[in-house]
Amino acid sequence: MEQLWNEDFQDLVNLREINVSFCVKLRKIPNLLGAINLEILDCKCCTSLVELPELPKMLNHLDLSLTKIEVPDSIEHLDRLETLYLRRFPIVKFPKIPRKVYLLDLSETQILEVSFSSEPSNNLQQLKMTNSKSLKLLSELPSNLKYLDTHGCISLESVSFADRNFYSFDDERDYTMIFSNCFSLNQDSVDNIETNAMLQIQFLAEKWASRYDHEFSINPEPNLFYCFPGNKISADRFEYHSMNSSLSLKIATRGSSGRRLLVFAICLVVDLTDCDSFGNLKFICEYQPLVANGNDGDGGFKKFKSKLFFREIDWKIYESKGDHVFILCGKDMVKEDQNYVEASFQFYIKHLSFIKNKEKHIKVKKCGVHVIYVDAESYTITDVMRYDKSNLNFDSQGDANTMEPHHHSATETSTRRSKRHRVTGH
Helix, strand or coil: CCCCCCCCCCCCCCCCCCCCCCCCCEEECCCEEEEEEEEEEECCCCCCCCCCCCCCCCCCEEEEECCCCCCCHHHHHHCCEEECCCCCCCCCCCCCCCCCEEEEEECCCCCEECCCCCCCCCCCEEEEECCCCCCCCEECCCCCCCCCCCCCCCCCCCEEEECCCCCCCCCCCCCHHHHHHCCCCCCHHHHHHHHHHHHHHHHHHHHHHCCCCCCCCCCCCCEEEEECCCCCCCCCCCCCCCCCCEEEEEECCCCCCEEEEEEEECCCCCCCCCCCCHHHHHEEEEEEEEECCCCCCCCCCCCCCEECCCCCCCCCCCCCEEEEEEEEEEEHEEECCCCCCCEEEEEEEEEEEEECCEEEECEEEEEEEEEEEECCCCCEEEEEHHCCCCHHEECCCCCCCCCCCCCHHHHHHCCCCCCCCCCCCC
């Protein structure tokens, strides 16, 4: 198919969707001004398409992936546009984004820099830039961004975040930042990513605590998942750490008689070389908090098992190489303090291989835990610095190095519901 119709104008007032994806001989889209209620235009893989007409104002989903057109100037005036796909698009400069866009896919483009400093009211929540091999700079990433995937951006050196004003919180979307195989990241950027993760965890900890006594909502509570290349666990951010997959830690004594909640943030170092599917990993944590007499506070020895990141996120099949750092946290890592004095942790990862069609274990090379103390009455973070350091002796298991922990809180270091468009391909 080379064209849809010849007429300059057609009354298409009832038309809601046009899907011409994979029409590789299609050369142009006709006048759409009569399609005043058009919501979806899918032109992906129309490899002969070189131009677009003026687009209707009601459009909220546009897919121009693998086409040869230039981004039309009219696109920034699409006030209702929410999802924009420009995958493998001939673009080298970051486009002007319509304000309501919450999902933008710039994967496999030739963009060199992406800066949000000129986008103060940006609504962007999901940004995909996988295998954009020319990308060197990501700056001022907006505070409401919940999902960022830069897997395979091998030239990416610098990453920074805008001031973090965490005002959005919903039950649907995980907080995910993926920098797998971004081996050019400089140390300042790694520090920025880690700092951002810890600030986000503190924000989530307060929200989880405020819901602790209520039943779970229909949708799962959001988890936090950060990944970047590296083989070190920051002692400044994870005061308890071990050179293997298990550790024990001391719980700070309560400074008052009020209720307190404990939130455990996790950091793991994992070699992903043998994983043929990055998106099919199950991170599992078994942990056991104990009171002074050596039991779990209820007269027993109860262990808690957390499959923090079993939920499938929108990942492709990624092959990753070498050691990567994971920072993880979730609602089921929140427990009410029963005058616990210590806790032990064991971490392991399961990997379902699509190629071999079997499940295997992936070794955790290093692990770390940061304990966040939340006042259950005010739902505010209590700085661990207020507690006596004698209550915070490090006691790791296995071959870990024994050391005095660092006591830095994360603050010391620097929706809308997603609308699903299911577009049928040809």
